[in-house]
Amino acid sequence: MNKKTLTLLFASAALTAAAGLPALSALHDAASGDTAAPLSAFAGSDDQQRPTMLAEDDHEDEGGGVSRAGSDDEEGECGDDDGNCGPAAAAPAPAGSVPPPQNGLFDNSTAPKVQVK
Amino acid sequence: MMKSLLAALALTTALSLPTAAMARPVTLSAKLKDYGGNNAYLALYVTDKNNNYAGTLWLAGSRTRYFEHLAGWYNATGGDTSQINGITGASVGSGRTLEVTLDLKDALFDQGYTLHIDAAAENMRDSPNDVVAPLTAAGAGTPVKGRRYISSFHYSM
Numbered sequence: 001m002n003k004k005t006l007t008l009l010f011a012s013a014a015l016t017a018a019a020g021l022p023a024l025s026a027l028h029d030a031a032s033g034d035t036a037a038p039l040s041a042f043a044g045s046d047d048q049q050r051p052t053m054l055a056e057d058d059h060e061d062e063g064g065g066v067s068r069a070g071s072d073d074e075e076g077e078c079g080d081d082d083g084n085c086g087p088a089a090a091a092p093a094p095a096g097s098v099p100p101p102q103n104g105l106f107d108n109s110t111a112p113k114v115q116v117k
Numbered sequence: 118m119m120k121s122l123l124a125a126l127a128l129t130t131a132l133s134l135p136t137a138a139m140a141r142p143v144t145l146s147a148k149l150k151d152y153g154g155n156n157a158y159l160a161l162y163v164t165d166k167n168n169n170y171a172g173t174l175w176l177a178g179s180r181t182r183y184f185e186h187l188a189g190w191y192n193a194t195g196g197d198t199s200q201i202n203g204i205t206g207a208s209v210g211s212g213r214t215l216e217v218t219l220d221l222k223d224a225l226f227d228q229g230y231t232l233h234i235d236a237a238a239e240n241m242r243d244s245p246n247d248v249v250a251p252l253t254a255a256g257a258g259t260p261v262k263g264r265r266y267i268s269s270f271h272y273s274m
Contacts (some may be wrong), residue, residue, distance in 0.1 A: 097143030107140035107220035
């Protein structure tokens with residue numbers, strides 16, 4: 001075996017190790033239950049940065065009624081079919097998170113109290 | 118010395134009384150019918166004696182895409198969420214009761230103001246002006262019947 005063959009063997013072994021170790025690591029993570037690990041390459045390692053995937057908005061309004069009213073009030077608006085995520089589509093701030101508007105109807109120094117019975 | 122102290126006390130009392138009397142806690146209570154559908158969106162808003170929109174008191178439901186179904190409120194506001202920041206909560210289930218307590222200005226009562234409630238629920242008909250209730254001191258505690266989703270509404274103070 002000459003020097004050239006040894007160099008080739010060494011190079012191919014190094015390439016295999018370089019490609020194989022990350023894959024092995026991903027497999028290990030998946031087996032341990034951390035299924036989000038492969039997504040981190042696309043959405044960052046922080047959970048807060050992962051894209052939210054909605055699979056609920058594929059039906060149309062019917063008969064002048066609300067479609068999907070109230071089933072998940074806390075979601076954002078970027079899952080809209082029209083893709084409108086601009087300021088106009090921003091969800092309103094819930095009571096208690098900001099002072100009520102100064103519309104002259106009430107004393108907005110006191111937060112409203114609400115309950116659903 | 119005593120005289121000036123009494124005068125100062127009288128002055129501060131006189132100044133604080135009108136402030137205390139300008140607003141009072143008012144509880145708005147809307148009981149929904151058992152209409153059998155999903156949660157309802159409700160917009161509670163006020164018009165003046167000329168039927169012009171005066172402002173919103175509460176909006177139950179937070180997804181802006183559905184606000185257009187609250188037709189009376191939406192036509193008046195264009196769905197402007199800046200008008201409902203801080204006065205928004207979850208939508209209300211069938212058969213349940215929404216109770217909101219706000220410090221309402223005294224000037225709203227007996228001055229020709231009217232409270233409206235628009236209602237809408239998933240895949241059911243929209244109901245603008247489901248409740249229309251003139252705001253009067255004498256009307257406190259008197260139930261007002263709703264048209265479609267709201268069984269009865271009253272305010273107490």
